[in-house]
Amino acid sequence: MSILTFIVIGLVMGAVFGLALEKSRVFEPGMILGQMQLRNFIMLKVFLAATATGLVALAVMTAAGWTGLHLKAVQVLANVIGGLLLGAGITLAGACPGTVIAQIGAGYRDAWATLAGGLAGTLAFGYLQPDLEPIFTAAGPGKLSLADVLGLPFWGVALIAAALLIGGMVALERWRPWRGALGADFDGDLRGGPRSATSHLGGQGVPAE
Amino acid sequence: MLPKLTDKAWSPYLAGIVIGLLQIPAFLLIDTALGASSSYVKVAGHFAALFDGGVGAHPYFAKYMEASKYWWQLALVIGIGLGALASARLGGARRQAVSPVWAGALGSPSPVRRYAIAFAGGFILLFGARLAGGCTSGHGISGLAQLSLGSAIAVAAMFAGGIATALIAFRRI
Numbered sequence: 001m002s003i004l005t006f007i008v009i010g011l012v013m014g015a016v017f018g019l020a021l022e023k024s025r026v027f028e029p030g031m032i033l034g035q036m037q038l039r040n041f042i043m044l045k046v047f048l049a050a051t052a053t054g055l056v057a058l059a060v061m062t063a064a065g066w067t068g069l070h071l072k073a074v075q076v077l078a079n080v081i082g083g084l085l086l087g088a089g090i091t092l093a094g095a096c097p098g099t100v101i102a103q104i105g106a107g108y109r110d111a112w113a114t115l116a117g118g119l120a121g122t123l124a125f126g127y128l129q130p131d132l133e134p135i136f137t138a139a140g141p142g143k144l145s146l147a148d149v150l151g152l153p154f155w156g157v158a159l160i161a162a163a164l165l166i167g168g169m170v171a172l173e174r175w176r177p178w179r180g181a182l183g184a185d186f187d188g189d190l191r192g193g194p195r196s197a198t199s200h201l202g203g204q205g206v207p208a209e
Numbered sequence: 210m211l212p213k214l215t216d217k218a219w220s221p222y223l224a225g226i227v228i229g230l231l232q233i234p235a236f237l238l239i240d241t242a243l244g245a246s247s248s249y250v251k252v253a254g255h256f257a258a259l260f261d262g263g264v265g266a267h268p269y270f271a272k273y274m275e276a277s278k279y280w281w282q283l284a285l286v287i288g289i290g291l292g293a294l295a296s297a298r299l300g301g302a303r304r305q306a307v308s309p310v311w312a313g314a315l316g317s318p319s320p321v322r323r324y325a326i327a328f329a330g331g332f333i334l335l336f337g338a339r340l341a342g343g344c345t346s347g348h349g350i351s352g353l354a355q356l357s358l359g360s361a362i363a364v365a366a367m368f369a370g371g372i373a374t375a376l377i378a379f380r381r382i
Contacts, residue, residue: 001277003277003280006239006277006278006280006281006284007280007281007283007284008284009234009238009239009281009284010280010281010282010283010284010285010287010288011284011285011287011288011291012288013231013234013235013285013288014284014285014286014287014288014289014290014291014292015288015289015291015292015295016227016231016288016292017228017231017243017285017288017289017292018288018289018290018291018292018293018294018295018296019214019227019292019293019295019296020219020224020225020227020228020292021224021228021289021292021293022292022293022296022297022300022302023212023216023218023219023224023296023300024218024219024220024221024223024224024225025218025221026221026224027293028308029308029310029311030308030309030310030382033310033314033375033379033382034310034382035371036368036371036372036374036375037372037375037376037379037381037382038372039381042221045221045222045225046221046222046224046225046228047225047345047349047350048225049221049222049223049224049225049226049228049229050225050226050228050229050350050354051225051229051349051350051353051354052225052229053225053226053228053229053230053232053354054229054232054243054350054351054353054354054355055353055354055356056229057229057230057232057233057354058232058236058354058355061233061236061237066236066237067236067237067240069355070236070240070241070242070351070355071352071355071357071359072342072343072347072348072352072357072359072360073342073359074357074358074359074362075342075359076359076362078340078341078342079341079342079348079359079360079362079363079366080362080363080366081337081340081341081366082337082338082339082340082341082342082363082366083337083341083348083362083363083364083365083366083367083369083370084337084366084367084369084370085333085334085336085337085340085341085370086333086334086337086338086341086344086345086363086366086367086370087337087366087367087368087369087370087371087372087373087374088330088333088337088370088371088373088374089330089331089332089333089334089335089336089337089338090330090334090345090367090370090371091330091370091371091372091374091375091378091379092326092327092329092330092333092334092374092378093326093327093330093331093334094308094310094311094327094330095330095331095334096245096334096344096345096346097245097246097249097286097334097335097338097344097345097346098245098286098289098344098345098346099345100331100334101245101286101287101289101290101293102289102290102292102293103293104290104293105289105290105291105292105293105294105297106293106294106296106297106302106304107297107303107304107306108304108305108306108307108308109306109307110306110307110308110311110320110323110324110327111327113324113325113327113328113331114327114328114330114331114334115331116328116331117327117328117329117330117331117332117334117335118249118331118332118334118335119249119252119253119256119331119335120328120331120332121331121332121333121334121335121336121339122246122249122250122252122253122335122336122339123253123256123257124332124336125335125336125339125340126250126253126254126257126267126269126270126339127267127269129268129269129339130268130269132340136340141358143357143359144357144358144359145355145356145357145358146356146358146361147356149358154356157356158354158356161356169222173222178220178221178222182218185309186217186218186302187304187308187309187310188310189308189309189310189313189382191313191382
């Protein structure tokens with residue numbers, strides 16, 4: 001495929017991704033910070049639904065022999081330290097590397113500062129990487145999935161994991177219904193009182209007084 | 210009731226399913242998993258090349274500047290911005306320059322403070338993602354969908370770091 005084809009496929013897939021991030025409101029800083037403050041669970045719900053769907057899709061695609069997995073090698077120290085920094089950055093920025101671009105698209109100006117910081121952080125990491133690699137890279141187990149550890153076929157473990165995630169989502173939704181987490185302006189800001197946004201979602205309009 | 214492009218909000222489960230289904234074209238057409246943070250290495254590398262002629266041979270940057278799949282991922286990330294722009298316009302959502310939640314979380318309405326924290330947060334965000342080998346998409350959505358143990362470690366650390374930072378740095382709103 002030509003590079004142009006890669007770019008066109010990327011733009012189309014990205015537009016769908018951006019639409020889903022915006023419509024779910026998960027791109028809102030108020031949702032992402034709210035998740036880390038454990039008072040808003042929209043981010044976890046999108047994350048679990050995307051993961052469960054991916055598990056089922058990959059179970060089918062690998063069992064059919066259409067594709068193989070693209071696992072990343074286990075590097076405990078880099079995964080832990082990098083993950084901690086990534087999480088701290090998500091909270092401070094109120095964004096992830098993908099959602100910050102959705103924030104720019106939706107009109108948040110401070111997301112440009114997050115993007116600039118992100119590119120600066122990438123430059124810093126890239127130039128330090130040859131020095132960091134010997135510290136963080138150890139002889140580990142390599143690319144490893146839970147299915148390898150259990151000695152079971154990927155598709156079977158993936159479908160069981162997806163079923164467990166679906167059960168978790170059902171419980172999560174009973175505990176914290178998603179409509180109650182939107183906020184009056186759909187930004188996860190509930191300080192004006194947890195006004196349900198149901199009336200904006202169509203169907204039942206606000207009854208006349 | 211079917212979801213519409215003009216809705217202000219969709220169910221997070223529907224949106225998650227849409228995102229998860231994007232793994233199908235990612236694996237079958239591009240032979241990779243969904244991700245976002247590698248595209249930052251590509252952009253940073255091409256930017257550095259303006260000042261540093263040796264970056265094209267740099268052991269870290271070179272790979273991201275050459276392989277076709279990083280063109281795909283950069284286009285994906287740009288597409289995210291375009292899709293969010295279209296969705297926000299269709300839904301009629303108007304956003305302020307800075308989300309109102311920050312004044313409450315920071316205890317200060319100062320935009321300068323917010324922009325400074327956004328820059329610092331972005332720096333740590335990508336430094337951490339590159340060190341960990343992926344972000345919320347690559348390790349999170351894609352790694353966990355492959356039952357990757359390294360990704361499970363990174364995602365657990367990500368939530369631990371995020372929750373701890375929220376407790377230390379911000380007011381609960």
